[in-house]
Amino acid sequence: MRALRSAILFAAVVPMLSGCFLWSKSDKGPQPTPLVAFQQSADLRTVWRNNVGDLEDTLLRPAVSGTSVFAAAQNGNIVRIDNGQESWRIRAPSKLVSGVGSDGKVVVAGSATGQLFAFGADKGDLLWRIPLAGELTSEPLVADGLVVVRVGDNQLLAYDTKDGKRRWVYQRAQAPLSLRTHTGLTRLDDAVLAGFPGGKLVALSAGSGFPRWEASITQPKGSNELERMVDVVGNPAISGESACVASFQGRVGCVVARSGVLQWTRDIPSVSGVSADDRFVYVTDESGAVYALDVRTGASAWKQDKLMYRGVGRPLAIGNQFVAVSDQQGWIHVLDRTDGHFVARTQLDSSGIFAPLVKYADSFVAQTKNGAVFMLSVR
Known part of the structure; x- marks a missing residue:
């Protein structure tokens, strides 16, 4: 019965997810926003490329x-x-x-x-x-x-x-x-941070697995199991003394990493999770809008809404100037960290990018669905 419910859920939820949008040539459902033209002001280049093999429908990254x-x-x-x-x-x-x-x-x-x-x-x-x-x-x-x-x-x-x-x-x-x-784990000193269904973020002792604290980022609500599903998604992100996460059909929030005391939450549902630097928490909402939120208060610094319904993944801060996001048509978009305007763009291939971008020093790594692995830099 559980396997059947999971299969039904996956079929029902996939069309709704910004991280898992399915597009078609039909006129049913939201269509990917066409890419807007802009003057590129940063140099986004491929440092190297390697082909590993197809990802298929896996959680490989x-x-x-x-x-x-x-x-x-x-x-x-x-x-x-x-x-x-x-x-x-x-x-x-x-x-x-x-x-x-x-x-x-x-x-x-x-x-x-x-x-x-x-x-x-x-x-x-x-x-x-x-x-x-x-x-x-x-x-x-x-x-x-x-x-x-x-x-x-x-x-x-x-x-x-x-x-x-x-x-x-x-x-x-x-x-x-x-x-x-993609719902991963994060190590913080001698603790492991993990998100769970129900909007929960938990810190466990790495040595024993004993729970140190539990925080509620959001509360389930609704009249049925699907509406009440508020799973924490992505890896918990660390910024200074804060640990931040996002939840499906729920909120983005930060807690004090040492104690789990809630600092702030915002009603921004996500399926791809958050990343953070010393100033901002970055998140893509379920429709594909990208936000930068003040890590101390949760106040909005900027919003980029020109990538709606393109299956945009988790934003990733690159150095002190840029934020990179990918979409399911294989494009990498680079935004200015200060106000979110576009500064560079390139398409890796047409198979799409479903795996989260991974930071590498001041560069980053991307893997497309057909298995091509890219190292990219932006200056």
Whole structure:
């Protein structure tokens, strides 16, 4: 019954999501906003490109550790890229659906058959594999000798990076419905921050999995399970002393990272999550409008609404000047950090960009649905 409800939910929700918009040539539903012309004032260029393989309908995304980029494909390909050169390429024992996570020593990904694989980052050799009681639903978090994964919508499991032995389990009550989207984990000192259905943000001790605090970013409301679904989406973002998240059909908000005390919330629903720098929290709402909010108060700094219904992903701050966003037609859009106006644009390919953009120093990495991995810089 749960599998049936999830399948029905996915079919019902996908057309509504700005991070998962489906466009067609028919006149039904919102159509992607045509791109507006502008005078490019920044230099957006491709530093290097590598092809890994198709992503299909997975939650795969690139990982950056130091100067290395790790990326995977649905067929099991995993590559390590250093300064644009492929250091190694391996094939996992089975097809992959989530990952990759890496700390520069270990590379971890999850399979469609419910297995977790760990590979050595130096040569790509298989270190261990373990069965899981379900499918991974986010990329693994790898840090300080731990691999933390999300199985299903409400269970976190931690494993030792050396041998795959389980260290702890954190379990919440199952939600009637949940989104299938990128909802990751964030490490903050000796804690792991995780978002959950019901609009909850939780901090767990990395060593034991013991909950330190729980914050409510939004409250479920509505007359049915779909209307009451307010899952936290994306990875929690850290800015100074604040931890910030967004929720589907709910709010964007920040809490004090050490205590979970709520600082502010805004009624901006999202399916792609937030990013943050020292000044702003950046979020794309369900229709595709991009916002910059003051990290201290939540007040609006600017709004860019010229990308509506294009399947715009999570904004990513690049350096001190720019914010990059992608869309599902394969375009990268670069906005000015100060007021959100367009400064550069390029199309990577027509297969679309569904995986979140990943920061690399003052550049960033993008992976298209057909598996092309790009390193891009903007000046």
